[in-house]
Amino acid sequence: MKVFIEKDKKEIDFSFSGSALDLLSQLDVNKETVLVIRNSELITLDEKLVDSDTVKILSVVSGG
């Protein structure tokens, strides 16, 4: 699965199975600071992700 982490401007590609919340936990990302986009659509963190998904983790924290 391709995952783009916006804040770090980093893309990673790895095999993953689980919910969006599991993904954030595995990447050690605080769920309060991000939104998850799957295949260009905003999703809730209980959504199951599959390897063919393209995921973006968007930071919601103000940059200023």
Added chain:
Amino acid sequence: MKCSKCSSKAVFPGYCKEHYIEYFENKVKDTIEKYDLISKEDKCVIAVSGGKDSIAVMYLVNKFFGNVSALSIDEGIADYRASTLVDLKKFCTEHNIPLVIKSFKKEFGMHLDEMVKKTSFKPCHVCGVLRRYLLNKHSKDFDKIITGHNLDDESQAILVNLFRGNPELMARLGPSTGLRKMKQFTQRVKPLYFLTEKEVMAYVILMGWQVGFTECNYSGISYRSSVRDLLNEYEMNHVGTKANVVDHFISMLPSLKTKFASNGEPSLCKCGEPAKSEMCKTCELLLQIK
């Protein structure tokens, strides 16, 4: 997860896209009404950076009341402000909102990046003082300055002032700022006061607006950023922490404002802006920097 209002798939906890947008806009409308933030007669200027919060509040105040103007401050921070101003100009053009941009360079003769090399004050302190000065100076023809401050911003500001033992500054917070109405200050109001950053970002995404993530070069070294991280840790482990901080603060706010409201009328600095003493904070700061 399903929407609590219909059987559609949720895109945000409890809401499908349509009902989330409805929830968000109603919450902004309710905040404006409950705290009497804006009336139909008010001439409003939106303080905008081009980030998600100011874009959302500008769109909504223009939608609810119309006839708004936008005012942005270019501090002169390399690799930061220029990109947000591009998004901002595009949005204002598309929504037919007049935009004025004032810069530190033109107003004070220096970019913020140059100023911070000449002072021991932290960049966020210098930036905050000068930004507030320019916003007030250039909003004299308006009744209200609308800002995009959200629940995260406010809970951070409350804790920063609590940790630093500064109750008078805390008393100036709230949905509408200041201890009392003073003709020298254009009142600043915060329609996004009860919405989290996450909620604002979700609204911006669902509205289809392109607002890229940019981080100020100085944000990592600010006191506020450590409080922000602390609050996010608490929120993750104890849901509702930020709302509890703000709700409890709101209940104390009337007595805080009363306690500090009797402080005297500000005098006028030689620059024409209000000051607590003979000289305003901006002139004091510039004197040290130059």
